Amino acid sequence: MSETTHDGPVAVSAPPSPDEGLTAAELAAKYGLSVSGARPSLFEYVRQLWDRRHFILAFSRAKLTAQYSQAKLGQLWQVATPLLNAAVYFLIFGLILQADRGMSREVYVPFLVTGVFVFTFTQSSVMAGVRAISGNLGLVRALHFPRASLPISFALQQLQQLLFSMVVLFVVAVAFGSYPSLSWLLIVPVLVLQFFFNTGLAMIMARAGAKTPDLAQLMPFVMRTWMYASGVMFSIPIMLEGKPEWIATVLQWNPAAIYMDLMRFALIDGYGSSNLPDHVWMVALGWAVLFAAGGFVYFWKAEERYGRG
Amino acid sequence: MADQNAGERVPTVIADELHIVYRVNGAKSGKGSATAALSRILKRGEERGVRKVHAVRGVSFVAYRGEAIGLIGSNGSGKSTLLRAIAGLLPAEKGKVYTDGQPSLLGVNAALMNDLTGERNVILGGLAMGMTREQIKARYQDIVDFSGINEKGDFITLPMRTYSSGMAARLRFSIAAAKDHDVLMIDEALATGDRKFQKRSENRIRELRKEAGTVFLVSHNNKSIRDTCNRVLWLERGELRMDGPTDEVLKEYEKFTGK
Numbered sequence: 357m358s359e360t361t362h363d364g365p366v367a368v369s370a371p372p373s374p375d376e377g378l379t380a381a382e383l384a385a386k387y388g389l390s391v392s393g394a395r396p397s398l399f400e401y402v403r404q405l406w407d408r409r410h411f412i413l414a415f416s417r418a419k420l421t422a423q424y425s426q427a428k429l430g431q432l433w434q435v436a437t438p439l440l441n442a443a444v445y446f447l448i449f450g451l452i453l454q455a456d457r458g459m460s461r462e463v464y465v466p467f468l469v470t471g472v473f474v475f476t477f478t479q480s481s482v483m484a485g486v487r488a489i490s491g492n493l494g495l496v497r498a499l500h501f502p503r504a505s506l507p508i509s510f511a512l513q514q515l516q517q518l519l520f521s522m523v524v525l526f527v528v529a530v531a532f533g534s535y536p537s538l539s540w541l542l543i544v545p546v547l548v549l550q551f552f553f554n555t556g557l558a559m560i561m562a563r564a565g566a567k568t569p570d571l572a573q574l575m576p577f578v579m580r581t582w583m584y585a586s587g588v589m590f591s592i593p594i595m596l597e598g599k600p601e602w603i604a605t606v607l608q609w610n611p612a613a614i615y616m617d618l619m620r621f622a623l624i625d626g627y628g629s630s631n632l633p634d635h636v637w638m639v640a641l642g643w644a645v646l647f648a649a650g651g652f653v654y655f656w657k658a659e660e661r662y663g664r665g
Numbered sequence: 666m667a668d669q670n671a672g673e674r675v676p677t678v679i680a681d682e683l684h685i686v687y688r689v690n691g692a693k694s695g696k697g698s699a700t701a702a703l704s705r706i707l708k709r710g711e712e713r714g715v716r717k718v719h720a721v722r723g724v725s726f727v728a729y730r731g732e733a734i735g736l737i738g739s740n741g742s743g744k745s746t747l748l749r750a751i752a753g754l755l756p757a758e759k760g761k762v763y764t765d766g767q768p769s770l771l772g773v774n775a776a777l778m779n780d781l782t783g784e785r786n787v788i789l790g791g792l793a794m795g796m797t798r799e800q801i802k803a804r805y806q807d808i809v810d811f812s813g814i815n816e817k818g819d820f821i822t823l824p825m826r827t828y829s830s831g832m833a834a835r836l837r838f839s840i841a842a843a844k845d846h847d848v849l850m851i852d853e854a855l856a857t858g859d860r861k862f863q864k865r866s867e868n869r870i871r872e873l874r875k876e877a878g879t880v881f882l883v884s885h886n887n888k889s890i891r892d893t894c895n896r897v898l899w900l901e902r903g904e905l906r907m908d909g910p911t912d913e914v915l916k917e918y919e920k921f922t923g924k
């Protein structure tokens with residue numbers, strides 16, 4: 357189909373060089389050319405990702421700021437939104453439905469607010485993860501960077517969002533008689549573990565969402581089911597009293613419930629270790645490592661395919 | 666690899682029987698209703714509701730160091746798709762692209778956010794292109810000066826959504842052109858801004874060409890192709906129709922388009 361010319365320094369066919377007769381692959385090998393868009397090794401991928409750490413952070417902060425930049429109150433909404441959220445849940449579950457079985461008001465209100473915030477952290481990371489690739493195809497098709505930057509960046513954005521919510525949470529805890537103590541320091545490892553879990557989950561969802569964008573429609577229902585099964589607004593052991601014990605154990609060991617319970621244990625005076633399942637820290641660590649490592653490898657396996665369709 | 670003999674031609678990009686296929690969801694039939702979607706799902710077939718667009722069909726060429734290659738062809742002939750495939754941004758359906766180093770597309774638009782100030786967008790865009798914070802800091806003033814955004818007041822500290830479309834386009838080009846590239850690909854970037862800015866950006870592109878090993882330029886402007894390129898690839902319907910020196914190919918192309 358192509359007509360090639362034979363004169364001039366730029367003619368394509370019959371170049372006066374010893375390269376004639378080589379196939380494309382041999383020519384590429386001779387001059388050390390590599391396949392464009394090939395997937396880097398896992399180690400190399402981690403290194404590339406580390407090089408992009410400033411971009412990942414800047415992107416997550418930019419997304420966070422851009423969220424409320426049109427509102428008159430501006431960044432104040434970072435705190436006002438979780439506060440209103442907590443107020444709505446308190447109105448419905450605390451006052452109307454009275455789901456605070458077996459707990460005093462001093463424990464139940466911070467219990468509920470902690471649950472809502474911690475679960476929202478995972479929930480919004482998943483939702484952002486589903487759209488991380490499919491919602492940013494323009495970026496994926498225009499620029500070169502390890503694609504894992506996107507889900508990690510979105511998980512990081514949710515972490516920063518949660519830090520604003522923590523301010524509200526501290527106020528609520530103090531208002532209901534749980535004062536700052538040494539156990540509050542446990543918040544840090546809990547947040548770190550949950551962040552790793554969320555990031556892994558976001559990467560899994562990002563790959564799934566890149567292949568099947570329909571997941572973005574389906575996930576809200578899955579997440580809501582998960583929320584009600586994780587004891588966000590009620591205590592699992594008390595709610596399941598009389599049922600076989602293993603159901604409560606399974607529910608309590610699911611990652612969302614684990615991180616919520618640990619956070620409540622750290623924050624609330626009246627929420628002792630008797631409320632925690634066995635081996636709770638090991639399970640929390642296990643979920644974080646399993647999902648972060650597994651999610652990362654799973655995401656990396658399809659690295660060269662993101663951007664199609 | 667690299668510098669052996671001065672006379673030897675070193676390939677920088679090799680395309681080998683390259684095919685690119687887009688998959689578009691939910692565009693199989695003309696009907697977009699829910700019932701149509703359901704019946705598509707119920708019907709058998711491996712890829713339901715997916716329509717394939719075969720954008721590039723078996724293109725092969727070798728690009729050498731020091732060449733400036735123009736890509737021409739009518740709208741939808743696969744020029745931009747081919748560039749993205751060379752950059753490794755679109756996966757190939759069949760065939761392969763071999764490149765020397767990392768080709769980069771001159772385009773940063775997608776990373777910028779309208780709700781952020783111009784200032785933060787310069788930093789974000791630079792980071793997205795893989796520059797370090799120090800490099801951005803060193804070039805920040807150049808980028809702002811080049812864009813000319815601050816000529817009419819302190820606009821760089823305002824959100825980008827407040828810019829006129831010309832101003833936004835200038836800032837985008839300035840950010841994108843701030844980085845040095847090995848293999849550089851430019852997709853219709855010369856058409857932005859007013860006359861003065863166009864001149865400035867043409868100069869910048871010539872500079873970039875000197876620094877880059879190989880330059881690809883997509884344009885519908887035959888004059889800017891003639892001014893900047895020494896070789897032209899003519900694509901039509903995803904196939905390479907002609908490949909040769911600028912003058913010859915442009916003569917045939919102008920005959921084809923009836924000019």
